[in-house]
Amino acid sequence: MKSIQEFVNLYKGKGYNVAVLRLKERRKVIKYVESKIENVQDIEEERFSVMLEREGRYGISHSSRLEFNGELSPGKIVPVLSQGGELRKEKERVPVQVVELESRYPTYGTLVGVQVERELITSNGFHGLDKDGYTYGYFRVKNGDYSGSWAFSDVNFSKKKVEETVRMAEHFASFQGRAEIEDGEYQVVLSPQAVGNLMMYVANMASKFSILAGTSMFRERGETMGNENITLMDTPCEDRPMSAEFDDEGTHTFNKEVISKGIFINPLSNNELGETTGNAGWINPRPWNLEVKEGDSSLESMLTGNVVFINNVWYTRFNNYSEGIFSTVSRDAVMVYKGGKFVGIAGRVRIADSLKKILSPNAVSKERYSVMWWDAKLQGVYPYLSVNVRLIR
Amino acid sequence: MSSEDIYNKKFSSFSYVEVRKQADSYRLIRTINGEVVSTASVLDKGYSVRFFNDGTLYFSSSNNPENLGAKPDKIQGWEKGFDDQSPSSGNFRAEEEVPISSKSIREKEEILKNLYQEASSQPLHSKLKSLNLDYVERVEEKDVTINGISFSSYVPRVLLSAVIVMKNERMTVNGRFEYGGSGGLEHLREVDLKEKVKALDDLLVKGKSVEPGSTNVVVSGNISGIMAHESVGHPFEADRILGREFAQAGLSYLTFMKGRIGSDAVTVIDDPTIKKSNGYYEIDDEGVKAKEKVLIKEGNINELLHDRFSGYRMDTRSNGSGRASSHSREPLVRMSNTFFKPGKVKFHDLIDVSNGVFIKSYMEWNIDDMRLGQRYVGLEAYEIKHGEVGDPLLFPVLEGNTDQLLKSVEEVDDSLQFFPGTCGKGDPDQPVPVWLGGPDMLLNYKVRRI
Structure with missing residues (x-):
């Protein structure tokens, strides 16, 4: 089997711009019903996404094998790769564990741990590797006809966090x-x-692709969409779940205000839709993770x-x-x-x-x-x- | 490696085991205003095993069969047991009348461009701001072994989704329409985007405010379909009634409602065996033979949707409703093709009233997590005057509890329309293809303004 670098070199030698994004994910899901464990899931997946482009024709393919099984089409928008560089981040995180819940009410929910390896190699000489992990949990408790819920997310698992989340759900119930x-x-x-x-809906509408497709309430940078009390950020450089060092085109990510004191100031973009904000998505830019000030x-x-x-x-x-x-x-x-x-x-x-x-x-x-x-x-x-x-x- | 080989090699010691090898291959084409913006192909292939041990279900999936397996923890789980009916064997496939492979990607791109041309070149009074099309062809192949007995399946599907944005000096409207099912490109014959664009143009130009209050409400198969799915299909999933989905998509009104919940005109069916349907299958992912389920019979609660685990817990049998969306997802109690059963009268009999509202399609909809309080906001909607469909109405809202709506159904006509949908459930989320459908229905109900 070829290495990703060999695969990229092979197509580069034929005159293609090429990017390979490898995503390997191990997900553990523990499902609770009436405070008992109903189900434990271990889901392991590796996927190679390949983008090939030559003379304005391009195609994207996703497979569990390193291959390109698509076709090239002339597109109105064509992915543009950033210039080379190298980025490597490897974080050791405390992985999720099976815990038994204690609650004064019947408790339902899921506890999820994710370990992710994300690697990008492009024909422009970019090589990025990002190994990270995170945990999140959501619990809903039932107090007769009343109920309450709460959720958490963190880069590390801690039993205390699970217990605090259940306590908050109990409080509302x-x-x-x-x-x-x-x-x-x-x-x-x-x-x-x-x-x-x-x-989540606001941020997805802030993607330049949504604006282009007419499925967004945003029109252009600088328009007033709220009042001065609201600032919404995209925060891929914080030590948080789903943060990322580089986007799918090999651009370094950075934190940015999407809405600043009510003004829409940063449409989320990739190279091909305008000035990149480090949010590619080939063709369709997307937010990484969010923060409201x-x-x-x-x-x-x-x-x-x-x-x-x-x-x-x-x-x-x-x-x-x-x-x-x-x-x-x-x-x-x-x-x-x-x-x-x-x-x-x-x-x-x-x-x-x-x-x-x-x-x-x-x-x-x-x-x-x-x-x-x-x-x-x-x-x-x-x-x-x-x-x-x-x-x- | 086949699912049977994996079963024999590693998992035959458990009392209940499913091994599934599944490959889903997709091709996607996305256009905006007749121009291709993205083409992609996906091959999602892998293996999974699920087994039962001490009240807990263990599920493991991987692209590599050697990596399958889970070490049972020393815990007493929530599940009680499983329905041990014998698994079915054999194979089934959905036939393509016009094979997906009969046209190249280029030709399919041309079809999408032509659909835009046809819709946009007609005389319009408003501006067609965007018409976005997502075309997806998907082939689902499964090789499943349940406790040593195997079956296989091959189901191709075609789906076309359209989002339309139109505007005039008064306002903007958005419309979303979907076409498709299992089989091949024959489903593209059903596409009527030219008519949809014209209808939204009429709405922008002539649409008038709806008079709120009680009236004769006639809903099309599009609305009766979404009602069948949201307010009957989901709450009749037995795992929801048992609380297994409480933290996700919620519970069901059937935790406290019994007996009659609709008028005599209301019969709702879920049937996976309909040929050409989006939710087609003959054997479910737990190896149980699929069949028609009558959920509501002439207004009365009749039958739930069950898998092996809910069936056991409720002292009955699975009726073949366990479905998984991909190799990396466990089977759950799911709908297939859910619809109101048609009646005998004609559409003109339904609208033979002095005044009322006809709601043909919708845009916004949602329902609460008990599946009681729901809301459908009409998109293509018209007044009914003296037995005729008249001018377009702006966004009449149908809102209310499931039993109120179902008891208000006076008559249903003899038509039956189906619409494709993608039903979400579970954690991790797993979208499965379904059809939603029904006849036109007359309700004695109330509408409100948006």
């Missing part, structure tokens, strides 16, 4: 009693889990007045990508506060509004959490956000 709310505009405090779900509010202060706190959301769908018009459904504790006092749980509600309203918070917490969960697969560090949005039953 412990609130009881019913409160009714009518359809209308509310001051809503979103938990970091809910923020994680919504920011902290504010100066405490969660306690955000819950004063008439407020609805939402523990989590899922199933976010858009009626209009171009305008950011969406709805999303709450899950777990929807806590109603009147005059700063908890009055009950409202049951399931839907936020039906514009993402621009989510990007215009009236308060942002100082406290932040590193989360990743089943419907927020892009890792991020998020605060609580207080926003004014329309809730419907």
Whole structure:
């Protein structure tokens, strides 16, 4: 079997621009049902992605073998490789372990550990190797008709982190009693889990490919999309899950503000769609991991007045990508506060509004959490956000 | 190495073992406004084993069969046992009327370009900002051994997804439409993008606000299909009722609802054996023979979707609903082709009312994690006036609980339309191809403005 370098040299000798991205991943998934282990999964995968380009015709192929099994087509957009260089990062992380959960309520969830090797060799002389790992967990507890959830993500596994996450989920599930709310505009405090779900959509829309395809609410750099309380960053250089040293075209990654105090300042780009931001994706740039800058509010202060706190959301769908018009459904504790006092749980509600309203918070917490969960697969560090949005039953 | 060889070599000592060798090969072409922006091919090939030990399921997958295996931990797991019905053997394949290989990639690119040309060159009053097409052809090959008994399958599929963005001085609209199923390129005959673009143009130009309140709501097979999938298919997955998916896609209203949940006109079926369907299979990934399941029969809860593990736990048998999306994913209780059963009346009988709303397609939709509270926002929607379909309406919203919606169904017509979908479930997530379908249905219900 040829080495990747030999494969690249072979095609380079035939006049091709070529890039080979090798991704090897070992994933351990421990699934919990009613506080017991239902399932343990060990998933090992190695994939070679090959991009070949010559005279404006290109193709991409993905296979478990080092081969090119695609065809070259003339494309409107053609991947452009960065100049050579060498980057090597090898991090030893504490791997995930099977742990038995202790909780006062039946607990459900998954604990996931991932070890990743990502290697890129290009015909422009770039060679990058990135070996890293991370752990994340998401737990949902059931207290009769009430429930609560919480999530964490970290580069190292720790049993303490799992226990703290379960305690937080228990905390939200412990609130009881019913409160009714009518359809209308509310001051809503979103938990970091809910923020994680919504920011995943915002960041994907910030890709220049989404803008080109018309499936983004963003149009151009410099437009106002929120208020000065919101700054959203792409943070591949932080010591966090899913960080990366180089992108798929061999560009060094760097941290950047995507939205700075409400202004869209950095569309995520690769070489072929404009000035690169180190976010390639051949053809389609993507975010690595995210951060919303902290504010100066405490969660306690955000819950004063008439407020609805939402523990989590899922199933976010858009009626209009171009305008950011969406709805999303709450899950777990929807806590109603009147005059700063908890009055009950409202049951399931839907936020039906514009993402621009989510990007215009009236308060942002100082406290932040590193989360990743089943419907927020892009890792991020998020605060609580207080926003004014329309809730419907 | 075959799945049977792997079973015999390493895993025959466990009481229940699945070994699967699976290869999924894809070709993808993406166009924006008639220009190719990306072509890719994917070969996703590997092996997996899943076995049962002391109440826990262990799953292991790899590209290399030598690396399969998991060391059972000393834990008492949640599972109780498994339905030990004998696995089926044999093989099945989906036939291609127009073979995928009968056209080159260049010719397929030309088809996509022509679809754009045809849709964009018609007279329009608004601007077609973008029409993006994703074409995917996929061949799924499986070699599976369950407790020493083997079967194999070969299922090709074609899927075309279109996203349309249109604009005039009033507003922007987005539409998403999908076409496809198992088989070959014959599914591309169903593509009607020219009509879809025209319909969105009409909506932009003539669309008027919907009058909120109770009315006669006629929904097409597109809407009845998504309702069948979201509000019946998912909550009838037995593993959800048992809580196995509580942390992911949630629970089911069937944890507390019993008996009648719909009107007499409501019968909902899941059937993997439909030829040409997107969710086609004859034997599930646990080796159980596939069959039609009647989930709701004339308004009454009738049957759940089961795999071997949920079947055992609920003191019944698997009905062949265990599906895995790739070699690296475990089988889960899944839907296949889920639809409302058609009735006898005609469409013109359904709209034979003094006034109402006809919702033909949707854009935004979602449902809560008990599968009760749902929302469908109409895209192609029209007023009904004196028994005729009239002017387009702007985004009527159908919202409510599953039992309210199903009990409000007054009549269903004799048509049956299917639409392809990709159903998500599990952790790690595993998307599986399905069809969603149904007849046109008349509901006595309420609509609201977006």
